[in-house]
Amino acid sequence: MTSAVAAPARRRADHGAWFLVLPALVPILLLSVGPLLYGIALAFTDAQSGRTAAAQWTGVLNFQDLLHDRLFWESFRIGLLWAVGVTVPQFLLGLGLALLLNQNLRFRWLARSLAIIPWAMPEVVVAIMWRLVYHPDAGVLNETLSGLGLGGDTDWLSGLATALPAVILVGVWAGMPQTTVTLLAGLQNTPHELHEAAALDGAGAWRRFRAVTWPALRPVALSVSALNLIWNFNAFALVYVLTGGGPGGRTRLPMLFAYEEAFRYGQFGYAAAMGCVMVAVISVLLAGYLAGRLKGDDAR
Amino acid sequence: MTSRIHGTRRTGRAGRTPRTPRTPRAGRAGRGARTRRAGRTPRTRRAGRAAQYAALAAYLVFLGFPLLWLLSTAFKPPRELGSLHPTWLPEDPTLDNFRQAFEEQPLLHAALNSLTAALCAAVIAVVLATPTAFVLARRRGRLATAATGWVVVSQAFPFVLVIIPLFLVLKNLRLINSMPGLILVYVVWSLPFALWMLVGYVRAVPPELEEAAAMDGAGRLRTLVSVVAPLLAPGIVATALFAFITAWNEFFFALVLLKTPEKQTLPVVLTHFLGAEGAADLGPLAAAAFLATLPSLVVFAVIQKRITGGLAAGAVKS
Numbered sequence: 001m002t003s004a005v006a007a008p009a010r011r012r013a014d015h016g017a018w019f020l021v022l023p024a025l026v027p028i029l030l031l032s033v034g035p036l037l038y039g040i041a042l043a044f045t046d047a048q049s050g051r052t053a054a055a056q057w058t059g060v061l062n063f064q065d066l067l068h069d070r071l072f073w074e075s076f077r078i079g080l081l082w083a084v085g086v087t088v089p090q091f092l093l094g095l096g097l098a099l100l101l102n103q104n105l106r107f108r109w110l111a112r113s114l115a116i117i118p119w120a121m122p123e124v125v126v127a128i129m130w131r132l133v134y135h136p137d138a139g140v141l142n143e144t145l146s147g148l149g150l151g152g153d154t155d156w157l158s159g160l161a162t163a164l165p166a167v168i169l170v171g172v173w174a175g176m177p178q179t180t181v182t183l184l185a186g187l188q189n190t191p192h193e194l195h196e197a198a199a200l201d202g203a204g205a206w207r208r209f210r211a212v213t214w215p216a217l218r219p220v221a222l223s224v225s226a227l228n229l230i231w232n233f234n235a236f237a238l239v240y241v242l243t244g245g246g247p248g249g250r251t252r253l254p255m256l257f258a259y260e261e262a263f264r265y266g267q268f269g270y271a272a273a274m275g276c277v278m279v280a281v282i283s284v285l286l287a288g289y290l291a292g293r294l295k296g297d298d299a300r
Numbered sequence: 301m302t303s304r305i306h307g308t309r310r311t312g313r314a315g316r317t318p319r320t321p322r323t324p325r326a327g328r329a330g331r332g333a334r335t336r337r338a339g340r341t342p343r344t345r346r347a348g349r350a351a352q353y354a355a356l357a358a359y360l361v362f363l364g365f366p367l368l369w370l371l372s373t374a375f376k377p378p379r380e381l382g383s384l385h386p387t388w389l390p391e392d393p394t395l396d397n398f399r400q401a402f403e404e405q406p407l408l409h410a411a412l413n414s415l416t417a418a419l420c421a422a423v424i425a426v427v428l429a430t431p432t433a434f435v436l437a438r439r440r441g442r443l444a445t446a447a448t449g450w451v452v453v454s455q456a457f458p459f460v461l462v463i464i465p466l467f468l469v470l471k472n473l474r475l476i477n478s479m480p481g482l483i484l485v486y487v488v489w490s491l492p493f494a495l496w497m498l499v500g501y502v503r504a505v506p507p508e509l510e511e512a513a514a515m516d517g518a519g520r521l522r523t524l525v526s527v528v529a530p531l532l533a534p535g536i537v538a539t540a541l542f543a544f545i546t547a548w549n550e551f552f553f554a555l556v557l558l559k560t561p562e563k564q565t566l567p568v569v570l571t572h573f574l575g576a577e578g579a580a581d582l583g584p585l586a587a588a589a590f591l592a593t594l595p596s597l598v599v600f601a602v603i604q605k606r607i608t609g610g611l612a613a614g615a616v617k618s
Contacts, residue, residue, distance in 0.1 A: 021435050137384065290452075
């Protein structure tokens with residue numbers, strides 16, 4: 001990472017530099033690092049909304065309770081299902097599309113312009129839009145399905161079996177464009193000459209992908225999937241507006257569960273403990289991501 | 301969370317547009333030569349093309365149909381919304397839903413709140429981040445590494461762990477249900493990413509320029525303001541616009557921190573339409589949702605190329 005830096009620039013970085021760093025670092029330390037540590041501390045107390053001053057240290061009690069909280073593990077399982085269920089199609093479809101949009105096709109401009117829209121939309125609007133699509137009577141999905149003779153009176157978001165898949169589909173829709181655009185940009189960084197050389201040598205499309213495209217794309221693919229996995233695990237707004245965690249908790253992602261625990265039932269300490277467990281899981285993912293990334297850097 | 305941007309950093313080549321056609325235009329003409337080179341018959345080649353267009357069409361439908369449905373619903377009169385067989389396009393388009401949306405919820409006021417929060421957050425974040433980015437970009441040491449690491453980490457931890465303590469702190473400062481409190485959270489929340497973007501932009505400015513300024517006797521601040529800042533201006537604007545969209549679209553913090561309807565931002569007010577779930581509300585809901593998207597769409601269209609370029613650069617190289 002430390003590439004050549006002009007020596008004079010480094011020498012000039014005297015103590016005066018510190019005054020320039022403070023404006024951003026002080027607020028970050030006070031309002032981001034600080035609360036994070038405070039939040040971890042809260043996980044070991046019985047803090048509740050309205051009586052935080054009287055909070056007592058309870059040690060690992062919250063974590064012990066979590067261990068026996070069936071609902072929490074259920075939401076954790078749903079969270080993992082959702083995160084993987086969204087990230088994998090996002091990546092596979094995104095990769096396919098990126099390869100497609102890398103070709104010289106007509107209407108490619110249309111696809112690219114459209115791809116930007118879901119990305120710029122507020123998550124709340126995306127969720128509202130899909131509620132309109134899934135609407136049991138006035139929705140376009142049921143209407144289309146019944147037009148094709150495939151049923152057409154499913155209440156997608158309220159069905160115990162359909163809610164999670166329905167929500168996952170929205171997650172894929174909302175996050176795929178960004179994955180696609182990133183992978184596409186990665187594709188365009190791969191040297192074209194290699195492709196041509198491989199084609200001249202008689203390599204088919206699959207072999208060219210395996211031997212030329214994929215090795216060059218791997219670092220991008222890795223960061224995209226790792227970060228998508230983390231963000232999807234932390235998702236809130238989309239599912240909160242789509243189903244509110246229902247029906248019967250079938251789409252209650254960990255963030256929704258923790259939000260309810262903290263701001264509906266006022267259990268700050270308990271919710272903070274949930275946050276800590278989530279951080280622990282994410283740290284593992286993040287460590288994997290950083291390790292992979294360093295390896296990718298070495299390879300370059 | 302709306303900052304669904306891969307932890308990226310801009311580098312010098314980041315401003316690139318994702319344009320593909322490096323291959324010679326291989327439309328209908330010139331297919332023969334390429335086919336022979338790839339050792340394939342024209343027929344499989346044509347079938348491959350057809351499959352590609354089919355895939356592209358499927359993608360456009362998947363991407364486009366919810367958008368079209370939102371638009372269509374927004375312009376439908378109640379009679380059509382209640383119909384058992386809704387049509388793709390409104391048969392009798394109306395603007396009534398928009399009028400009704402404004403009557404049902406304080407949309408204008410909410411939009412003003414969103415605008416205030418997003419503008420203030422964007423400006424403050426950029427003003428705070430620019431000098432720091434300048435130092436971090438030119439100095440590589442433990443501090444710079446730690447700051448960069450923090451950017452990645454801060455994008456990753458669940459907000460709920462941060463919002464509970466922030467809620468308590470802001471409550472003690474009497475900043476719950478207030479615009480300054482929300483802006484404070486947005487500034488801090490967008491700072492790491494703003495830093496990351498700006499560091500990339502600063503690195504793209506050749507250090508020689510600063511050295512030349514130093515030779516001429518300009519101090520650090522003077523160099524920053526009169527030499528580097530003008531070159532950085534486009535990057536600063538892009539960063540600010542990005543912070544603006546992020547705050548405009550943000551939902552979670554606003555939901556937790558804003559209690560009364562007259563303080564709430566647009567995304568939170570939009571969810572009020574969902575309260576009573578009658579068919580009659582679908583029209584205004586769609587209309588309001590459509591309106592709420594417009595500003596971020598416009599801003600995004602402006603900075604889109606910069607973001608996608610930065611994404612690639614950041615994702616490839618840490």
